[in-house]
Amino acid sequence: MEIVAGGFSDAPQEILTDIFALLEFPDLVRVGSVCSSWNSAYTSICSFGQYKCSQAPCLIYTSESAGDHVAFLYSLVEKRSYKLTLPDLHIQRRYLIGSSHGWLVTADDRSEMHLVNPVTSEQISLPSVITIEQVTPILDEAGAICRYRFSRHTAEAIMGPSSTYSLSASRDHLFHKALLFYDTSAGSYFVM
Known part of the structure; x- marks a missing residue:
């Protein structure tokens, strides 16, 4: 019997969602940028409350020098900041x-x-x-x-x-x- 395995991008959406929902938030963001099917699973998790992992808290802050459309997310787990550009939102205000x-x-x-x-x-x-x-x-x-x-x-x-x-x-x-x-x-x- 021969089993042919497809690429990870071909994995069923339900399985991707179940796996991704267990990741720490910075890792979840990273998997969302791998390919379009992974991004779809990532977006689904973020938008519809399917995120199951008990998270270490992240801090969000803004800076006047960064502009109105930029926020920073600081991961306490990784001890680093991520820059988030929010084009339709004056988050700093x-x-x-x-x-x-x-x-x-x-x-x-x-x-x-x-x-x-x-x-x-x-x-x-x-x-x-x-x-x-x-x-x-x-x-x-x-x-x-x-x-x-x-x-x-x-x-x-x-x-x-x-x-x-x-x-x-x-x-x-x-x-x-x-x-x-x-x-x-x-x-x-x-x-x-």
């Missing part, structure tokens, strides 16, 4: 509110929240800040939002006078922490 499962929860300079995957450059906008009951947009003469007013009330009581902040300063007063969870039964994430 974002506030980091939380992170989990390879995603960052950020607030932009208009205080709008986004999920950002720094490895795949994928970005998902979260519901607008004006969907929060205590936030009222203030419009300029042209009808564009220029500030937000925060009322300090709950369903039971008024907690004090309202405050008005610029678009970018609002994120300092509104967002303190965000948690990201993956719901395996629904196959999607939710943010608190």
Whole structure:
């Protein structure tokens, strides 16, 4: 009986995904650059919460000298940094509110929240800040939002006078922490 083995690039996608999901993050990024089928498995793992390996944490940081579209990922395991170019994203201007499962929860300079995957450059906008009951947009003469007013009330009581902040300063007063969870039964994430 003769067995003919194909190349590793011909391996079934499910097997590649199962194997790659066990790699440390820097190694996962490396296998994603081998060939198109491996990149497809890598992208699937990063995008759909299939990453199973308990990871040593990585630190993400930006630098003004590197520019608005560049972030650095520092691997504690390898003790080295990786430069990530995020062409459609001004990551250096974002506030980091939380992170989990390879995603960052950020607030932009208009205080709008986004999920950002720094490895795949994928970005998902979260519901607008004006969907929060205590936030009222203030419009300029042209009808564009220029500030937000925060009322300090709950369903039971008024907690004090309202405050008005610029678009970018609002994120300092509104967002303190965000948690990201993956719901395996629904196959999607939710943010608190």
